[in-house]
Amino acid sequence: MPSLQIARALVARGHPAFDIELFGSRRGQEAALWPTLEFPFTLLPGRGIRRSIRLDALRDNAGAVLGLLWATAAAVVSFLAHRPRVAVVVGGYASFPAGVAALLTRVPMVLVNTDAVPGAVNAVLGRFAAANAVAFPGTDLPRAVVTGTPVRPELGGLDRSPSGRQQARTLLGLPGQRQTLAAFGGSLGARRINAAVADLAERWSDRGDLSLYHVTGRRDYAQFADRVAGEGAPREAGGLDELDELDELDELGLDELDYQVVPFEDRMPDLYRAADLFVCRAGAMTVAELLVCGVPSILVPLPGAPRDHQTRNAEALVEAGAAILVPDAECSAERLETELATLLPDADRLAAMGAAARRLGHPDAAATVAELVDAHAR
Numbered sequence: 001m002p003s004l005q006i007a008r009a010l011v012a013r014g015h016p017a018f019d020i021e022l023f024g025s026r027r028g029q030e031a032a033l034w035p036t037l038e039f040p041f042t043l044l045p046g047r048g049i050r051r052s053i054r055l056d057a058l059r060d061n062a063g064a065v066l067g068l069l070w071a072t073a074a075a076v077v078s079f080l081a082h083r084p085r086v087a088v089v090v091g092g093y094a095s096f097p098a099g100v101a102a103l104l105t106r107v108p109m110v111l112v113n114t115d116a117v118p119g120a121v122n123a124v125l126g127r128f129a130a131a132n133a134v135a136f137p138g139t140d141l142p143r144a145v146v147t148g149t150p151v152r153p154e155l156g157g158l159d160r161s162p163s164g165r166q167q168a169r170t171l172l173g174l175p176g177q178r179q180t181l182a183a184f185g186g187s188l189g190a191r192r193i194n195a196a197v198a199d200l201a202e203r204w205s206d207r208g209d210l211s212l213y214h215v216t217g218r219r220d221y222a223q224f225a226d227r228v229a230g231e232g233a234p235r236e237a238g239g240l241d242e243l244d245e246l247d248e249l250d251e252l253g254l255d256e257l258d259y260q261v262v263p264f265e266d267r268m269p270d271l272y273r274a275a276d277l278f279v280c281r282a283g284a285m286t287v288a289e290l291l292v293c294g295v296p297s298i299l300v301p302l303p304g305a306p307r308d309h310q311t312r313n314a315e316a317l318v319e320a321g322a323a324i325l326v327p328d329a330e331c332s333a334e335r336l337e338t339e340l341a342t343l344l345p346d347a348d349r350l351a352a353m354g355a356a357a358r359r360l361g362h363p364d365a366a367a368t369v370a371e372l373v374d375a376h377a378r
Helices: 002-012 030-036 055-082 095-104 120-125 162-172 191-203 221-231 243-251 268-274 284-293 306-320 333-343 347-360 365-376
Strands: 022-025 041-044 087-089 109-113 131-134 144-146 179-184 210-215 258-262 277-280 297-299 323-325
Touching (some): 022 030, 030 041, 087 095, 095 109, 109 365, 191 210, 221 258, 284 347, 306 323, 306 347
Parallel strands (some): 087 109, 109 131, 131 144
């Protein structure tokens, strides 16, 4: 997402799309998505390194190193053939080969670091970058410029007013007048969050004043959908389409939680508008989108993430007053209920957290990075 938004921001600055080449991995999502885009692209061979000393991991890593060397050679050949004016490194498997190719061919490099702490590759490449575009102040990289993380342009300026939230809830099949809690663990899902939220739904089964919109991720959906279907508490997302019908049910005084479970949500802008609060991981893109949208959150960092970067991301939001951090080991229905018991009734605090998020967000990040790229192009 960041690379695509930066590329489009460069087009907006007058660069032809055919002059901007994207580098990615043959094994990544880009192999399926990029052929439909307006930019030329190169897919490099190889795979990432497994962080394990098990025999099978060591065997796989030997092959990964060979693939990395081959990808680096391919990137160098491409750079020599095309002589780019600047290389923009945004992370992912292709960042190391392309970054090394930029160094060997003396192409200026702008590095985009989306986490509060740089990963191992960014920490090395960042030492040689002409500029490092960082998401958060205080990121430990030389020549750092705080730009924020480029996100989808439609997230900037979302209408989270009361009427805007009601409209978004209608689109998602939610009661317009109820407070809405959204839980999201990424495209695959987060089992700790999923289990805690499902348990919370049981404890809240008689909460007729709330909606709980649970995005489980594709991996865990069957498990949690079967569980809640057996209990009879939730209904499928979008089961009622009209706001009037949903609000009529509220007026009838039905004393039960509105609990919806979906495997994936491709209408995330609507969910960001609809929700009063998010419970989610603290990955770079999730955090960047929460900030730009101005959504308060309870963040549950992924344990074991490289350099514990998700905890550092969450701490940056907590320090700004935009979020609450719950360690993964403590993420339970009981802990969530304790936090939510003080948050949900306090409209002023939720509003202050949302405002703090917006202050830390950078809806113009892609344009800012594109300007930085232009400044360092040879």
